[in-house]
Amino acid sequence: MEKSMKSNVVVYHSKYGATKEYATHIAKELGCQALKISSKLKLDDYEQVIIGAPIYAGSAAGIKKLKLNSQEVYLFLVGLSHPVNNLDIFEGVVDKLDPSIKEKLNETLFLSGSMDLNKLNFIHRQIMKMVSKSQEGGDLSKPINNIDFDLTKAFIKKIKNSG
Ligand SMILES: Cc1cc2nc3c(=O)[nH]c(=O)nc-3n(C[C@H](O)[C@H](O)[C@H](O)COP(=O)(O)O)c2cc1C
Helix, strand or coil, rough: CCCCCCCCCEECCCCCCCHHHHHHHHHHHHHHCCEEEECCHHHHHHCEEEEEEEECCEEECCCCCCCCCCCEEEEEEEEECCCCCCCCHHHHHHHHHHHHHHEEEEEEEEECCCEEECCCCCHHHHHHHHHCCCCCCCCCCCCCCCCHHHHHHHHHHHHHHHH
């Protein structure tokens, strides 16, 4: 584990744990902390901020509270859409990002997460049941786990090399 020269931190939002798993892995590889996003989070001491956000209803969730200034930003988005086959969906999410994040973006990584219908809250479960009945929805009768840390390798390398 080789530490990047620049001071960096991973910050993330995660409702059911997939983004947290990726955040924890990336932070371990970079030798830095993984912190949950909250309004109290102070990022002024960091030169690089790696942001992890899950996609809910076509938008990156939970990152509005972030206060950034001049940091270099790396972003990983976690959704259930296939990151390669549905690149347009992920790009649509990036398009909608707040300019305060978008203008600082160095690199964006699209990842596939997980979903267990039984673990979702009532409203999310109803939404996903409806989605799974529609054409674009897949089979959600069994838990899905697409988490694959190998897909983070090139992203981590770029962050390390930028240090
Ligand atoms: C209500 C709801 C809406 C979702 N909307 C999207 C979506 O628009 N695009 C997508 O790719 N994945 C979508 N997902 C899948 C989540 O992004 C996926 O389960 C992800 O792993 C969640 O991350 P988390 O466990 O860190 O919260 C949705 C999931 C739920 C429950």
